[in-house]
Amino acid sequence: MSKTIEEINQKIKSGKAVVLSAEEFKKLGEQESADSLANKVDVVTTATFGPMCSSGAFINFGHASPGIRMEKISLNGVPVYGGIAAVDGFIGATETLSPFDMYGGAHVIEDLVSGREVRLKATAKGTDCYPATDADVMISLNNVNEAILYNPRNAYQNYGAATNSETEKRYTYMGVLLPRFGNINYSTSGELSPLLNDPLLRFTGIGTRIFLCGATGYVAWSGTQSHLGRERNKNGIPLQPAATLAVTGNLKEMSTEFLRAAYFEKYGVSLFVGIGIPYPVVDADAAHDLLVRNRDIETEIHDYGKADHPWLATVNYEQLQRGHIELNGKQVRTAPLSSLSKARQIAELLKRKISKGTFLLTEKIQDLPGSDSLNGLSTKNGGLQ
Amino acid sequence: MKQRFVFRFPTDTIDIPVSGHLICDFGLKLNIFNAYINAGEEGNLALEVEGPKSAIGAGIKFVRSKGVQAEPIEKHVQIGMESCVHCGACTSVCYPGALRLHGETRLLQFNADKCTVCELCTTACPLKIIKISFAE
Numbered sequence: 219m220s221k222t223i224e225e226i227n228q229k230i231k232s233g234k235a236v237v238l239s240a241e242e243f244k245k246l247g248e249q250e251s252a253d254s255l256a257n258k259v260d261v262v263t264t265a266t267f268g269p270m271c272s273s274g275a276f277i278n279f280g281h282a283s284p285g286i287r288m289e290k291i292s293l294n295g296v297p298v299y300g301g302i303a304a305v306d307g308f309i310g311a312t313e314t315l316s317p318f319d320m321y322g323g324a325h326v327i328e329d330l331v332s333g334r335e336v337r338l339k340a341t342a343k344g345t346d347c348y349p350a351t352d353a354d355v356m357i358s359l360n361n362v363n364e365a366i367l368y369n370p371r372n373a374y375q376n377y378g379a380a381t382n383s384e385t386e387k388r389y390t391y392m393g394v395l396l397p398r399f400g401n402i403n404y405s406t407s408g409e410l411s412p413l414l415n416d417p418l419l420r421f422t423g424i425g426t427r428i429f430l431c432g433a434t435g436y437v438a439w440s441g442t443q444s445h446l447g448r449e450r451n452k453n454g455i456p457l458q459p460a461a462t463l464a465v466t467g468n469l470k471e472m473s474t475e476f477l478r479a480a481y482f483e484k485y486g487v488s489l490f491v492g493i494g495i496p497y498p499v500v501d502a503d504a505a506h507d508l509l510v511r512n513r514d515i516e517t518e519i520h521d522y523g524k525a526d527h528p529w530l531a532t533v534n535y536e537q538l539q540r541g542h543i544e545l546n547g548k549q550v551r552t553a554p555l556s557s558l559s560k561a562r563q564i565a566e567l568l569k570r571k572i573s574k575g576t577f578l579l580t581e582k583i584q585d586l587p588g589s590d591s592l593n594g595l596s597t598k599n600g601g602l603q
Numbered sequence: 604m605k606q607r608f609v610f611r612f613p614t615d616t617i618d619i620p621v622s623g624h625l626i627c628d629f630g631l632k633l634n635i636f637n638a639y640i641n642a643g644e645e646g647n648l649a650l651e652v653e654g655p656k657s658a659i660g661a662g663i664k665f666v667r668s669k670g671v672q673a674e675p676i677e678k679h680v681q682i683g684m685e686s687c688v689h690c691g692a693c694t695s696v697c698y699p700g701a702l703r704l705h706g707e708t709r710l711l712q713f714n715a716d717k718c719t720v721c722e723l724c725t726t727a728c729p730l731k732i733i734k735i736s737f738a739e
Contacts, residue, residue: 267688269729320731393692394727401695478688480729488729490688541703553695555729557688558709 219257220501226260227578235260237496237572239565240410243508252505261572261579262508264412265429265494265564268405268556269480271391272371272442273489274310275327275469278363279338281305286350288340293326293357300340304348308368311479311489322487324479327367330359331431332474365469367431367477371441373493375413375461376448376517379404379538381530381550384523389484393555395522399545402519402552407561408512408535412495413461415508417454419446421497423582428465429494429568431477434577435467440586447590453514454507457532461588465493476564492560494568498579512536519545605653607636607737608663611672612646619669621648629662630654649676649737676737678720680713683732687711693733696723 229235236259238246243262246255279288281304291298291307295315298307313323329336335356344351359365381402382388382395389395393403406414416422426437441462448456476492499505512535520527530545537543538552571577610621617640625631631654640646652659666673680701689711694702701717702724704710725733 268690389726393729394696394723396696396723403692403695478730481731482729483726490690490729541706551695554691554704557690558704559689562709 221260221498222500223498223579223581226498226500229260230572230578231575233573233575235572237261237263237569239562239569240264240415240508241562241565244409244511247509252509253502255509256499256502256505259499259505261496261498261569262415263494263496263565263568263572264410264415265492265561265568266373266407266411266556267476267490267492267560267564268407269391269482269488270369270372270491271312271488273367273369273491274308274323275330276306276308276364276366276368279305279307279340279357280361280363282350282353284350285348286340286353287342287345287348288353289342291338291340293338294321294329294336296321296323296326312487314487317486318484320481320487322479322481324487324489327469327489328474328477328479330365331469331472331477333358359470366466367435367469367472368438368464368466369491370464371443371462372465372491373412373441373463373495374406374459375411375417376456376515377405377459378527379517379519379533379552380522380527381519381545382523383521388522389482390522391482391485391488392522393553394483399548399550402538402543402545402550403555404517404535404538404552405555406517406535407556407558408515408539409510410558410561410565412493413463414455414510414515416495416497417450417456417507417510419461419586419588420504420507421582422461422463422495423585425580425583426495427578427580429492429564429571429577430465430467430472431492432473432475433467433469433471435465437463437582437586438466439464440588443592444586444588445590445592446588451514451516453510455510455515457516457518461586463493463586476560490557492564494564496568496572496577496579512539604656604659605651606659607649607651607676607678609674609676610648610650610666611674612640612648613670613672614643614645616670617642617644617646619671621666621669621671622650624665625652625662629658629665631658631662679736680715680718680720680724681734681736682711682713683730683734684711686730686732688730690729692727692729693724696727698723
C-alpha cells in the first residue's frame, strides 16, 4: 500500500501522523520489514550538523539619506561582496580581511544571529542619484531589511575521510591530521545524514522544505559540485562525494544553537550548518532506502599528506564511528568533524515540529539539475603566461 | 620529565643566579615564560624545568635552600563546554584519550587525569573554546 505526500500532510494536520527520527526508524527495522514499516510510519526525520564552507548571507542594509551606492563594504572589518545593487551585499562564510585571520564571515553571521550589533563600513565614489561617499554605522538583524542565508553547497551526500602519511602535521579543512597516519577524520552523520537516506533524490528536489539552522528553509537548487554519476556500492550508496544542495532561509529566524562559526587552524574560517530533512514514507521502497545502516554506507579514506589526496582504503561508517580502524596493519584513531549529537537534536526537533503540525512536507517542484561528471581546472597549460 | 614553577625572590635573594645553577650544576633545561627581576624589589620567575625527576628534585631543593620560594604551577586544559557543539575534532588529536565522544550520546567527555596538556586540542578545536590555563 502506498501513500501520497498530500495524504501524509493531512495526517500531520490532524495530529495523526507517525513521525520517527531516522535512528528510531532503523532500530524498528531490525525487527520489521520495510513493507510493514511503510504501513506504520509516515515521516522519518534526518539531519546533519557539520562545517560547510560554501555558505553565506545576502543582506540588504537599507537606504541612508542621502543615499549611498555601496561599493567597498565590510562588516566588523570582514569584506562583504558589494558588486550587486546599491545597499545589497553578500558575506561569504570563509571571507577574512587577512589570510590568517581567525575572525571571518562566519563569525559575522554568527554575531548577527546571536543578536549582536556589527559595524558596517562602506565607501562609494558618489553618483548623482546616490551622492553619499561613506557610511560607518552599527547594524543588527533588527534594523537591516532582509538577511537571507544562501549556501551554494551544503549537505554533501557522503564525503571522503582524511589521513596523513607524511612526517609533519597537515592542517586541513578536514581538521588537524597527525603525521604517519596518526588519525583519520570523517565528516558526515552517517545513517542519520539526509541525502544518504534518499540515495536517488526521489524526494529531495527544488522547493523541498527543510530545517535550516533553526529556521524553516528550502532547497533552492542543486548544490555546486553536485556529481550524480558517482560509483555506487551494492546498497545503492555513492562511494564518493555525490549530490549536494543549495539551501536558503531567513537568517533572522535562525539560532546559534544550529549555526556556529568555525576556524580550522592554518586553513581558515568555515560555518557549522545544521540541516534537517523529513522524508515521507510513501511506500516500501522509500522505507527500504530509509533503513540504510552505517554498515551499508561506505566511504573512501584519502591521504592528505600527498598532492591529489590518493585513495588508501574503503571503509564503512560503522567502522569509522567505532573510534579506531585498522589501516595498513596499524590501529588508527578515527574522529568526526560533524556533530552526531547536534544532528540527533535537529532530527528530534524536526520530528516534534511535524508531530505538532507546524511543519508540513513538500512535493519537490522539480528534480535537482545534476551532472554526471565534474570539471577540473587546468592551471598548467593556457591562461596567462 | 617537565615541571613548571614560579620562583619568588625575596629582595635579599635577587642576585642569586638561580637559572645558571640549575643549568650548570643540575643539568636541567629551562624554558622561561615570564620574569620580573629588579634590584631592590621582590622578583618573580615563571619557568618550565626539564630533566630527570631526581635532578629536578635536587635543583628545587637547592633553590629553596637559598631562600627562594619555588612553587609548582600546573597547566590545565579548560573547555568552554557551554559553547561546545561536540563535533569531535579535538578527540582526533588526543593521544592519551583524555578527550573522547561518549559511545552512545556522542557528547564530548574530558578526563583530566589522562590529559598530558600537549595542547594539540587547542589547535584542533574549530570553535577555539579549548584554552590552557596556568593555575598555581
